[in-house]
Amino acid sequence: MVRTPCCDERGMKKGTWTPEEDRKLIAYVTRYGCWNWRQLPKFAGLSRCGKSCRLRWLNYLRPNIKRGNYTREEEEIIIRLHEKLGNKWSAIAAQLQGRTDNEVKNHWHTNLKKRFMMNKHKDSSVSLAHDDHQEQTEVPKSSEQKTAAADLPNAETTADQIPQTDYLDYAELWSPQPSSSDVSSMTTDIAVAITGADGLVVEDNATSAAMETIYADFSNDFWTEPFLADNFYDPNGLYTPLMEPECLYPLFDGDFLYGSEQHHQGFI
DNA sequence: AAAGGATCCAACCGCATCTCC
DNA sequence: GGGAGATGCGGTTGGATCCTT
Numbered sequence: 001m002v003r004t005p006c007c008d009e010r011g012m013k014k015g016t017w018t019p020e021e022d023r024k025l026i027a028y029v030t031r032y033g034c035w036n037w038r039q040l041p042k043f044a045g046l047s048r049c050g051k052s053c054r055l056r057w058l059n060y061l062r063p064n065i066k067r068g069n070y071t072r073e074e075e076e077i078i079i080r081l082h083e084k085l086g087n088k089w090s091a092i093a094a095q096l097q098g099r100t101d102n103e104v105k106n107h108w109h110t111n112l113k114k115r116f117m118m119n120k121h122k123d124s125s126v127s128l129a130h131d132d133h134q135e136q137t138e139v140p141k142s143s144e145q146k147t148a149a150a151d152l153p154n155a156e157t158t159a160d161q162i163p164q165t166d167y168l169d170y171a172e173l174w175s176p177q178p179s180s181s182d183v184s185s186m187t188t189d190i191a192v193a194i195t196g197a198d199g200l201v202v203e204d205n206a207t208s209a210a211m212e213t214i215y216a217d218f219s220n221d222f223w224t225e226p227f228l229a230d231n232f233y234d235p236n237g238l239y240t241p242l243m244e245p246e247c248l249y250p251l252f253d254g255d256f257l258y259g260s261e262q263h264h265q266g267f268i
Numbered sequence: 269a270a271a272g273g274a275t276c277c278a279a280c281c282g283c284a285t286c287t288c289c
Numbered sequence: 290g291g292g293a294g295a296t297g298c299g300g301t302t303g304g305a306t307c308c309t310t
Contacts, residue, residue, distance in 0.1 A: 014279080016278075036295080037295075037296070051280085051281090059278075060278075060279095087299065088299090090298060101297095103277080106276075106278085111276095
């Protein structure tokens with residue numbers, strides 16, 4: 001959204017991603033997987049560094065990314081895990097299905113931190129002893145973080161299973177915004193979302209329109225025309241990536257990837 | 269209505285860690 | 290074991306948008 005497009009000294013484009021770039025990246029990763037981020041932009045026809053492609057995919061384009069408002073439960077998990085782990089955003093995000101570390105980090109800095117500190121300040125007037133404990137846990141030493149991370153609950157862990165502290169009244173930390181269960185948009189199934197099926201929400205920002213354009217484009221040429229990377233065919237098979245399941249759209253599991261007419265029509 | 273400040277969040281940067289040879 | 294390259298992670302930036310005056 002934000003950065004002014006520019007190029008670095010090697011001609012690599014920087015700044016905001018265009019719908020066309022998104023389309024290329026989605027097309028490539030869904031078809032070939034993210035086998036090598038360094039090489040990927042070259043084969044995908046992108047003038048971006050691999051790092052930028054990876055970030056864009058992981059934080060924005062990959063499937064099952066939940067966007068929009070956070071639920072009470074999600075905020076509770078973030079607060080509790082942040083107490084326990086510190087700024088281990090990836091570990092925290094791992095406990096929140098569909099949330100990225102970047103998004104969790106942003107949400108913490110823009111919403112939760114403020115309220116957390118206010119609450120902390122309020123409590124400090126009540127109990128200094130508790131505050132001391134909090135100072136320890138809020139900025140854990142790296143070794144302590146590692147230990148805590150090793151103790152992390154698995155992805156199925158609910159907020160109730162995470163140890164609570166006795167000095168926080170989480171009820172005062174909740175966002176005044178409506179629960180995301182009411183209004184949040186979720187790219188649980190991007191492929192379905194872009195079909196415009198009844199009852200489905202799309203992205204609530206400018207990119208949603210871009211995404212629709214991207215996938216609309218698919219109906220025109222992506223599934224019927226050879227992909228750009230095919231033009232770079234390497235007889236040694238170098239271009240052929242390992243298909244990493246986590247890099248694929250769930251919808252693409254099974255026959256759709258290979259052209260199921262039924263799925264194809266649903267997708268478009 | 270306009271100006272200025274505050275907020276939000278996508279994206280970049282640099283360092284840490286992992287993996288492979 | 291160690292060096293090089295790839296990937297992951299957290300801190301930070303900065304422009305768009307929202308809010309207040």
